[in-house]
Amino acid sequence: MRIATWNVNSIRQRMDSLQAWLKEREPDMVCLQEIKCTDDAFPREPLEALGYNVAVHGQKTFNGVALLSKLPFDEVAPGLIGDDGDVQARFLEALVSAKQGVVRLVSLYLPNGNPAPGDKYTYKLNWMDRLIKFSRDRLTLEEPFVLAGDFNVIPEARDARRPESWVTDALFLPATREKFRALTNLGFTDALRAASDDAGLYTFWDYQAGAFQKNDGIRIDHLLLSPQAADRLTDVGIDRHVRGWDKPSDHVPVWVDLEITPR
DNA sequence: ATGGCCAATATGATTGGA
Numbered sequence A: 001m002r003i004a005t006w007n008v009n010s011i012r013q014r015m016d017s018l019q020a021w022l023k024e025r026e027p028d029m030v031c032l033q034e035i036k037c038t039d040d041a042f043p044r045e046p047l048e049a050l051g052y053n054v055a056v057h058g059q060k061t062f063n064g065v066a067l068l069s070k071l072p073f074d075e076v077a078p079g080l081i082g083d084d085g086d087v088q089a090r091f092l093e094a095l096v097s098a099k100q101g102v103v104r105l106v107s108l109y110l111p112n113g114n115p116a117p118g119d120k121y122t123y124k125l126n127w128m129d130r131l132i133k134f135s136r137d138r139l140t141l142e143e144p145f146v147l148a149g150d151f152n153v154i155p156e157a158r159d160a161r162r163p164e165s166w167v168t169d170a171l172f173l174p175a176t177r178e179k180f181r182a183l184t185n186l187g188f189t190d191a192l193r194a195a196s197d198d199a200g201l202y203t204f205w206d207y208q209a210g211a212f213q214k215n216d217g218i219r220i221d222h223l224l225l226s227p228q229a230a231d232r233l234t235d236v237g238i239d240r241h242v243r244g245w246d247k248p249s250d251h252v253p254v255w256v257d258l259e260i261t262p263r
Numbered sequence B: 001a002t003g004g005c006c007a008a009t010a011t012g013a014t015t016g017g018a
Helices: A014-024 A045-046 A119-139 A172-183 A189-196 A240-244
Strands: A001-005 A029-033 A053-057 A066-068 A073-077 A091-098 A101-109 A146-151 A221-225 A231-237 A252-259
Touching: A001 A014, A001 A101, A001 A146, A001 A221, A014 A045, A029 A101, A029 A146, A045 A053, A053 A091, A066 A091, A066 A101, A119 A146, A119 A172, A146 A252, A189 A221, A189 A231, A189 A252, A221 A252
Parallel strands: A001 A029, A101 A146
Antiparallel strands: A001 A252, A029 A066, A053 A066, A073 A091, A091 A101, A146 A221, A231 A252
16 A cells, blocks of 8 residues: 655646646555645546545635545544634544454644744644644554644754754754654654665755745655555655646645555 | 845735744
8 A cells, every 4th residue: 555645736737737746656544744735626526537536625815735545434523632712723644454354544734833932833733732643642542543744843953054044043953853753662663764864865845035946945745654654654755846837835745655455 | 245035915015934
């Protein structure tokens, strides 16, 4: 089973690229972020025509997450626990049944948090605390569970081409990285780091200043695997070439192969 | 030279992104 995550930066602007990439990579499940549209405006039909079930948690203008799955959804649940007043669409959980049993998947868009300090950074740190609580609960289920998305966290200096330029940024501040470690220390495996310790592996390049051409990037899109998912990990990749396509998102897809038979 | 972009919005200046 192949599971991918991609911050598309507007689903409606990215449909040509998304369809081309789906045909090329053939993922079984896809986590999408920053769809930037309401549920009603999400272009379901062309994706269903490619064999995907579609679940959407959107909002007008900003944010918005979605899930695509070749397997039918047994359950879908929008929203992260811990703050009933949070109206930002950043979290969508789903359960599917594969041949070996259930697979739990989350598509998340963790808040950017800039400028820091400030209200937005406080929201980010609180959101991370809520994510830790959610994850601690779900990990007790001992299922193959994948927490995937745009975490807006640069975990370590080797995850940025120019770490010195990020030291006061909400994506790389010590408190941000500390909370990310608290999350992974619950027992998750960072799929990309299970396969490679190399520097220079990035998932985002700014649109400005020729960042992609200079490989001036950061690694902020992650797939975190529960122990039961990590046991089945066979391959992981970053589809860097997609950043060179026409009208690219500033993020590229990241994917894992798990030794789980879809059906 | 230390800059250069992109998306959405009752849409053409502002906000947010990272």
